[in-house]
Amino acid sequence: MLHDIHALPGTTFSSIKDKEGYDPDKHSAMTKGEFEDWLMTLICKIYHARRHSALGMSPLRKWEIGIFGNAESKGVGMPARPADHHSVLLDFLPIFDRLVRPTGVAIDRLTYYAEALRPWINAEDADARGKKRKMTFRRDPRDISVLWFRDPVIKSYFKIPVANQAIPCMSIWEHRAARAKLREAGYAQPNDSQLIAALDELHAKEEASKATTKSKRRAAQNRKEHGKAHA
Structure with missing residues (x-):
């Protein structure tokens, strides 16, 4: 492949x-x-x-x-289809174990918060006396503007958005590229406003690149059709 x-x-x-x-x-x-x-x-x-x-x-x-199955082995049978397709997707996403603090959850210098986290702020670890309990979160690398938190008691997933709602949807690769750009510009610890500005610039370049790609395709198609007309 x-x-x-x-x-x-x-x-x-x-x-x-x-x-x-x-x-x-x-x-x-x-x-x-x-x-x-x-x-x-x-x-x-x-x-x-x-x-x-x-x-x-x-x-x-x-x-x-x-x-x-076949003549040599017995098949296991068709498994039942999951009722909740979205949960199946979430079950395959990358996992992050984090403490829930009063401000929320921090991953890759992004802070996430929702009311579903409130009961788990500074939760105690029942298996380790005196230690805080880490919660499990999942995140789609194609859109890291939200986390998914499976409440260990309710057994359901909750959407946890980035705390600063001004931050747009972005992939992990866009986030890394924006931070790399800011580091090159001398910002060792950029704030959200600087991150948003860097993302906007990257998105503008991406749109310009798409337009260029489309233009190239149209030109290639025109050349192809022109060649057929003169064949």
Whole structure:
């Protein structure tokens, strides 16, 4: 599958030799969202359907045998579909264990707060006398403007937004890029206003890049159609 991905225009090579003189941004042909759609198609319709060397069959066929069985083995049967699809997604997100303080929860220099956290502020750890209890949070790296907190008593997830609502939706990669930009500008510990300004600048550049990509595509399509007309 990596071979398929690295065959795309704009791939980032791991080899220094391959990287030399190659600008991924200049050669990229898809936006991030378009790449995600492409990757989903590759995994679901191609990778799972073609023969896997280690399995001796396609991953899809291996799954079918595991579920329904064959002449040599008994399948485990089709599992029940989860009632709450959103909870399934949350269960696979990265985990963070943090203390809940009066101001909320801090992750990557961002503070999050919601009323659902109030009962757990400075909660005691029942298994370690004298210690505070850390709560478990989950966060989608594609949008770190919110956390998801599963209350250990209620057994339900609660949405915990970033405390400063002026901070826009952003991915972890955008957040890192904005902070790196601020560090380069001499801001060792930037405040929220500086972070927001850096994010706005990055978003403006991203939109300009998308417009350039679309222009390149239109030009390429025009060249293609022009070539057909003169064929």
